[in-house]
Amino acid sequence: MARTIAKDYDQKRQHILTVAAEVFAREGIARASMNEVARACGISKANIYHYYASKDELVFDILDSYLSELRDIVVATDRAGQTPAEQLHSITRTILLAYDGMDNEHKIQSEGLPLLDEAQQEVLKGYQRAIVDEVSTILKDVAPSTLGADAKACRHVTMSVFGMLNWFYMWHPKATQDARIDYAKSIANLTLNGISQGMR
Template sequence: MARTIARDHDEKRAQILKSAARVFATQGFDRASMSELARDCGISKANIYHYYDSKDAILYDILETHLRGLRDRICGLDLAGLSPEAQLRVTLREYLLAYKGADNEHRVQVNGVDRLPPAEREILLDYQRDMVRHLAAILGALAPPALAGDTARLRAATMSVFGMLNWHYMWNSGAGTQARADHADLMADLTLKGLPGL
C-alpha cells in the first residue's frame, strides 16, 4: 500500500530546505552530513530520508525552489502602463525585496549550481536566462539606440546591474524593506544616468 503524504508535508519540506540552506551556506556543502542536516531541522535522519534521498537532491531542491520562485515573482510583475524608467524601478525594488531573508539560498546558489548534473543545471540556468531577458528588455527600452542595438554591450550592461543586485547581501543583508527600496532607487539612478554615457 502506498504511503500517504502527511498534512504538513510541504511545511516540513520547506523547513528542511531552509535549514539545509543555512548549513550549506555556513559550513559548505561537502562538510555537511545528512545527520547534521536532520539535527538542524529538528527531525530524525530517517525522517529526512523520507523527503530526500541525498544531499544532492536537497541542494537541487533548494536552488530550484529559490530560482523558480524568484523568476516567477520578477517575470510575473504587472508592468503594463508603466514607463520603462518606472518598470526598472519596480523591478529592481522587487528583486531586493525578494532577496530579503534569502541570503543563505543566495550563497548556496553562488557555489552550488556547478555541482549539479547538466540536466538539472540547465533548468536553473533557464530560470536565470528568463530573468536576464526580462531586465535586458527594460534596459533596451531605456538605452540610447547605439547601445540598444549592440547585443553584447546591452548584455554586459544588464549583467552589471545584476552584479549590483546580487551582491547587495554581502554588505547589507540585514536591510529592512525601506532600506532595500532606497537602495533599489540608488541602483536605478546609477543605471539611468549611466546608460546615456555608454
C-alpha cells in the same frame, strides 16, 4: 502498499529546505552532511531520507524552489503603462525586496549549481535566464539606439545591474525594506543617468 503521505508533509519539507539552506550556507555544501542537516531540523537521519534520497536532490530542491519563486515574482511584476525608465526602477526594487530573507538560498547558488547533473543545472539556469532577460529587455527599451543595437554592450550593462543588486545583498543582509527600496532607486538612477547624475 505505498507509504501514506503525512498531512503536514509539505510543511515539514519546507522546514527542511529552510534549515538545510542555512546549514549549507554556513558550513558549505561539500562539508555539511545529511546527518548534520537532519540534526539541525530536529529529525532523524532516516526521516530526512524519507523526503530526500540524496544531498544533491536536497540542494536542487532548495535552489529550484528559490529561483522559480524569484522568477515568478520578477516576471509577474505589473509594469503596464510605465516608461522604460520607470520599469527599471520597478524591477530593481522588486528584485531587492524579493532577496529579503533569502540570503542562505542566494549564497549557496554558486557552490550548489555545479554539483548538480546537467539536466538539473539547465532547469535552474532557465530560471536565472528568465530573470536576466526581463532586465535586459527593459534596458534595451531604455536605450534602443545603443543597448538595443549592441548585444555585447547590453549584456555588460545587464550584468553590471545584477552586480550592484548582489553587492547589496552580500553586504547588507539585514537591510530594512526602506533601505532596499532606496538602494534600488540608486541602482536604477546610476544606470539611467551615469555617475554624474546617478544619485539624483
